[in-house]
Amino acid sequence: MTVVGTRMVRKEDPRLLTGEGRYVDDLVIPGARWLGMVRSPFAHARIGSIDASEALARPGVEAVLTGADLRDHWAAPMPCAWPVTEDMRNPEHFPVALDKACYAGDIVAVVVGESRTAVADALDTVVVDYDPLPAVVDLQDAVSDRVVIHDALGTNTSYKWELIPDADAVERAFAEATHVVSERYVQQRLIPAAMEPRGVAVVPQPHGGEATVYSSTQIPHILKVMLAATTGTPEHKLRVIAPSVGGGFGSKLDVYAEELIALAVAKQLGVPTRWTEGRTEGATATIQGRGQIQDIELAADADGKVTAVRVNLLADMGAYLQLVTPGIPLLGAFLYHGVYDIPAYSFTCTGVFTTMTPTDAYRGAGRPEATYAIERAMESLARAVGVGPDEIRRRNYIRADQFPYSSAPGLVFDSGDYEPSLDRALELIGYDDLRAEQAARRERGDTKELGIGISTYVEMCGLAPSRVLASLSYGAGGWESGAVRVLPTGTVQVVSGATPHGQGHETSWSMIVADKLGVDPDAIEVLHSDTAISPTGMDTYGSRSLSVGGTAIAMAADKVVDKARAIAAHQLEVSEDDLTFADGVFSVAGSPDKELAIQAIAFQAFTAHDLPDGMEPGLSSEVTWDPPNFTFPFGTHIAVVEVDTETGEVRLVDYAAVDDCGNQVNPLIVEGQVHGGIVQGVAQALWEGAVFDDDGTLRNPTLMDYLVPSPMEVPSFKLDHTTTPSPTNPLGVKGIGEAGTIGSAPAAVNAICDALSPYGIFDIEMPATPERVWQAVTAARASQEAAK
Amino acid sequence: VIPVAFDYVRAGSVDEALAALGEHGDDAKLLAGGHSLLPLMKLRLATPGVLVDIGRLSDLSYIRDAGDHVAIGGLTRHRALETSDLLAEQVPLLAHAAGQVGDPQVRHRGTIGGSIAHGDPASDLPAVLLALRATVVARGTGGDREIPIDDLFTGFLETALEPTEILAEIRVPKVPGAGWSFQKFNRRAQDWAIVGVACVRNGTTGIGLVNMGSTPVRAAAAEEALAGGASATDAAERADEGTEPTADLNASEEYRRHLAKVLVRRALEESGT
Numbered sequence A: 001m002t003v004v005g006t007r008m009v010r011k012e013d014p015r016l017l018t019g020e021g022r023y024v025d026d027l028v029i030p031g032a033r034w035l036g037m038v039r040s041p042f043a044h045a046r047i048g049s050i051d052a053s054e055a056l057a058r059p060g061v062e063a064v065l066t067g068a069d070l071r072d073h074w075a076a077p078m079p080c081a082w083p084v085t086e087d088m089r090n091p092e093h094f095p096v097a098l099d100k101a102c103y104a105g106d107i108v109a110v111v112v113g114e115s116r117t118a119v120a121d122a123l124d125t126v127v128v129d130y131d132p133l134p135a136v137v138d139l140q141d142a143v144s145d146r147v148v149i150h151d152a153l154g155t156n157t158s159y160k161w162e163l164i165p166d167a168d169a170v171e172r173a174f175a176e177a178t179h180v181v182s183e184r185y186v187q188q189r190l191i192p193a194a195m196e197p198r199g200v201a202v203v204p205q206p207h208g209g210e211a212t213v214y215s216s217t218q219i220p221h222i223l224k225v226m227l228a229a230t231t232g233t234p235e236h237k238l239r240v241i242a243p244s245v246g247g248g249f250g251s252k253l254d255v256y257a258e259e260l261i262a263l264a265v266a267k268q269l270g271v272p273t274r275w276t277e278g279r280t281e282g283a284t285a286t287i288q289g290r291g292q293i294q295d296i297e298l299a300a301d302a303d304g305k306v307t308a309v310r311v312n313l314l315a316d317m318g319a320y321l322q323l324v325t326p327g328i329p330l331l332g333a334f335l336y337h338g339v340y341d342i343p344a345y346s347f348t349c350t351g352v353f354t355t356m357t358p359t360d361a362y363r364g365a366g367r368p369e370a371t372y373a374i375e376r377a378m379e380s381l382a383r384a385v386g387v388g389p390d391e392i393r394r395r396n397y398i399r400a401d402q403f404p405y406s407s408a409p410g411l412v413f414d415s416g417d418y419e420p421s422l423d424r425a426l427e428l429i430g431y432d433d434l435r436a437e438q439a440a441r442r443e444r445g446d447t448k449e450l451g452i453g454i455s456t457y458v459e460m461c462g463l464a465p466s467r468v469l470a471s472l473s474y475g476a477g478g479w480e481s482g483a484v485r486v487l488p489t490g491t492v493q494v495v496s497g498a499t500p501h502g503q504g505h506e507t508s509w510s511m512i513v514a515d516k517l518g519v520d521p522d523a524i525e526v527l528h529s530d531t532a533i534s535p536t537g538m539d540t541y542g543s544r545s546l547s548v549g550g551t552a553i554a555m556a557a558d559k560v561v562d563k564a565r566a567i568a569a570h571q572l573e574v575s576e577d578d579l580t581f582a583d584g585v586f587s588v589a590g591s592p593d594k595e596l597a598i599q600a601i602a603f604q605a606f607t608a609h610d611l612p613d614g615m616e617p618g619l620s621s622e623v624t625w626d627p628p629n630f631t632f633p634f635g636t637h638i639a640v641v642e643v644d645t646e647t648g649e650v651r652l653v654d655y656a657a658v659d660d661c662g663n664q665v666n667p668l669i670v671e672g673q674v675h676g677g678i679v680q681g682v683a684q685a686l687w688e689g690a691v692f693d694d695d696g697t698l699r700n701p702t703l704m705d706y707l708v709p710s711p712m713e714v715p716s717f718k719l720d721h722t723t724t725p726s727p728t729n730p731l732g733v734k735g736i737g738e739a740g741t742i743g744s745a746p747a748a749v750n751a752i753c754d755a756l757s758p759y760g761i762f763d764i765e766m767p768a769t770p771e772r773v774w775q776a777v778t779a780a781r782a783s784q785e786a787a788k
Numbered sequence B: 001v002i003p004v005a006f007d008y009v010r011a012g013s014v015d016e017a018l019a020a021l022g023e024h025g026d027d028a029k030l031l032a033g034g035h036s037l038l039p040l041m042k043l044r045l046a047t048p049g050v051l052v053d054i055g056r057l058s059d060l061s062y063i064r065d066a067g068d069h070v071a072i073g074g075l076t077r078h079r080a081l082e083t084s085d086l087l088a089e090q091v092p093l094l095a096h097a098a099g100q101v102g103d104p105q106v107r108h109r110g111t112i113g114g115s116i117a118h119g120d121p122a123s124d125l126p127a128v129l130l131a132l133r134a135t136v137v138a139r140g141t142g143g144d145r146e147i148p149i150d151d152l153f154t155g156f157l158e159t160a161l162e163p164t165e166i167l168a169e170i171r172v173p174k175v176p177g178a179g180w181s182f183q184k185f186n187r188r189a190q191d192w193a194i195v196g197v198a199c200v201r202n203g204t205t206g207i208g209l210v211n212m213g214s215t216p217v218r219a220a221a222a223e224e225a226l227a228g229g230a231s232a233t234d235a236a237e238r239a240d241e242g243t244e245p246t247a248d249l250n251a252s253e254e255y256r257r258h259l260a261k262v263l264v265r266r267a268l269e270e271s272g273t
Helices: A013-017 A053-057 A067-073 A116-123 A139-144 A167-176 A220-231 A257-269 A279-285 A325-333 A367-385 A389-394 A419-429 A431-443 A466-471 A505-517 A545-572 A598-607 A667-686 A739-755 A770-787 B014-027 B037-042 B078-082 B085-090 B092-098 B104-109 B112-118 B124-132 B220-227 B232-236 B253-271
Strands: A033-039 A045-051 A061-066 A107-113 A127-132 A157-163 A179-190 A199-204 A211-215 A238-241 A273-276 A289-300 A306-318 A344-353 A448-458 A480-486 A492-496 A524-528 A579-582 A585-588 A591-597 A619-625 A634-644 A650-660 A718-721 B007-010 B028-031 B050-053 B063-066 B069-073 B135-140 B143-148 B153-155 B166-173 B179-185 B195-202 B204-210
Touching: A033 A116, A033 A257, A033 A279, A045 A107, A053 A061, A061 A067, A061 A116, A061 A257, A067 A107, A067 A257, A107 A116, A107 A257, A139 A289, A139 A306, A139 A344, A157 A325, A167 A289, A167 A306, A167 A344, A179 A367, A199 A257, A211 A220, A211 A257, A220 A238, A220 A257, A257 A273, A289 A367, A306 A325, A306 A367, A325 A344, A325 A367, A367 A389, A367 A448, A367 A739, A389 A419, A389 A448, A419 A431, A419 A448, A419 A634, A419 A650, A419 A718, A431 A448, A448 A739, A480 A505, A480 A545, A480 A598, A492 A505, A492 A545, A505 A524, A505 A545, A545 A579, A545 A585, A545 A591, A545 A598, A545 A619, A585 A598, A591 A598, A598 A619, A634 A739, A650 A667, A650 A739, A667 A718, A667 A739, A770 B253, B014 B028, B014 B050, B014 B135, B014 B166, B028 B037, B063 B085, B069 B085, B078 B092, B078 B104, B078 B112, B085 B092, B092 B124, B092 B179, B092 B195, B112 B124, B112 B166, B124 B166, B124 B179, B124 B195, B124 B204, B179 B253, B195 B253, B204 B220, B204 B253, B220 B232, B232 B253
Parallel strands: A033 A273, A211 A238, A306 A344, A492 A524, A650 A718, B007 B050, B028 B050
Antiparallel strands: A033 A107, A045 A127, A061 A107, A157 A344, A179 A289, A199 A211, A199 A273, A289 A306, A448 A634, A480 A492, A480 A619, A579 A585, A585 A591, A634 A650, B063 B069, B069 B166, B135 B143, B135 B166, B179 B195, B195 B204
């Protein structure tokens, strides 16, 4: 009996779907004081006097604390763990601004009160004397230093980072090229909009026991380290718990001002504190994703074989560097050649400050941006060469026999076979029929054009080999820990260093261990997300949990079986080599009476009455695993859109995705990740985008105006997969959490441009709103008229 | 997320509600389904001192055959309109459009009276009732008065209703067999229309526009053109005449004018002659 590979329904779901999940805001904490954040309404302003007298006079308000009031609590500024260059400029900033607000939403004071409502009413009565300064919302404007945001830095440029293995080769390739494609793409800012807003609660422990911190975070382990470093609280006296966490998409892979403030105020007042983000508040208070201007050039020979790619990015850091803000473009920096065998490579990136919410990781983090640029540019190349979008890709794919593939920018792709995913996706979507339908519509002058968009992607995930992270100046390792213990009565506890917030770790880890130990998955409990229960871990992001954390769990289970085998051999008085282990039972060939179940062995290990000499009691094991390489999932996505050329409306009418994440532990969970990922990527293409006005005010902070799509906006997806196991880990798995998001945005925009190609429209900025499409069509019609 | 503090009065009858309105005047707001008012309060854009909850007055929830028209109680939920056999037969445009309002949660809580009394130009039902030339009944302590729908909407989120009146009933002329169309152009199914068009053709043509000005408005010039014998295509070209659409994140004024023309043409084509 094997469980791995089956569509087991998630163990988490009955709890979550019946409202029994316990999120931070659900916690009952007697005596907790509510915190409210007074936030700057200006994107850029000097902070003058703060008059809290009216707020303090209100019922239920205990304190109003300014940046100066809290300054002594900070042992260090807000942390940035990824100084990408030695000379990177990182403006010192603290949880509560001291003299200047640098984005609309920056915290300038904290109201402490006995209830959430008391605090909400008091917030409006704190009078802050602002001296507004010019906002900086345009990346080109920012890099010009017309207005310098951080006085101490003297410039808005945070860093310049480059990856040019052989500059001469790139120059030569462009000089000798038959075709050169040169494109600019804009990655608009996105608001992560996790279903559960952020929240934090801090409960001080008596007698100098310091504090327990509950946070809606992806990274309780990293948060513990950072809380200690930034507040000077001894780390051994901090316990961080991430209870039920309702999604993150990277936005909860951060150390936030509110977490530090809640701890500082709890210490100062000696009472529990809590804060829950409002949805509109979170639109600017939580990090945003993307925010790049991408210039990409391709050099190709007469057949359309790409010989070089040259990329220059301008990346929006926002007002400050958060935990891994500067590193996000680097996560894509190695992948601008995509799935193609391109020998010459040049990548440069400039990170700039603006007076907007800080950016940071958002589902895919750097890789969706890279994939978008190369997959859009390949369309331009296909047009230049005069071949179809499928053919241009076939001519350039890294071939199956080239793996492990050493890429020009210096990675080793573990395994891959790209063309079969394209073949299968074309088959699933009915490509030839769609092309015929497209031609027929054009023939009859249909106002609704059909468009088909292809995107083949590869990503690097399984973050990550610690030594590679060191070479990128990342401030931590990429290992993960896991433990397996068989309890005296035969049931099993698994302790996970990876911390789920919607991914289904409890199910997947149970399946892996069930197979390893030969026990029922329901006899396994997965413990996680509490630093007192799971003391070590590097947490969950970057599609790393299964390939790194799941591998650690599998290895720990193997070690448990090894120990059980030694005990069985000892007690059955046979050699270990004579034992076979199946379905949880050790047996001896030819001696049917000689067998011992793993549950019985666990009890023996507990009593320790009869163990081999020198063996420690107990049947448990812990493994910390540092992978030797990234993993490289890939796949092909095809979007089909209908574009109403009268109104500009774009409807996604069909979608096929063929993903390869190596071996699948649970195809149901894989499909769920792909479904959500596709919608999130198509959302960037069609609906979402943070809109700031020239004053730096976010114009769409509510879910009425920021258009997160619902199931009503998308068709059912046609999914399939290929299976190319990863040699990087013993499970042969690669990761699937971000794949859908990475593959889908370029597929959708390629489809729109395919639909509008008769109009000579080959690019449309994301999100492709109806008005944008209508304007493009209107302008194209006008110029076609003029040409006649 | 947290509204400003307010007092709450639950009315046990229409008379109780009217009495509460009389007592508190401008400071009071009626609470029916709450799907327009409560979001505004949570954003602190509306700060009424007193909420008079009429949500449980079941005697204001009905859909009745009243001879030449259908009488609809002000507290009738969108879901009831959507699933009404009487409306499906006599005023299918209204039943259909009610099914396009918001999402299922909104339709199960929101009421037709609340939607009309809110006077939001982006709401679907005001435009539908304009097309249908409905009449609303306002009830006050002095009795009932009828207000033709064309006289109801007086400004942005303002109506001819007095602060002391309840929108008790909507009277919708029966139009069995009439051609009709409802064109709702939005980016997500649950959103308000960027522009919407309600059209009914029954000898004469009524066209109501969603989100084409500060109030729900009629496409008067297009209606006039059709009455004068213009083709659907020619009449649709005048769809935006006399309107003053606003610009927002979803659409510029120019784009709204364009959409109105396209959607009115489509509505007329779908309605038939």
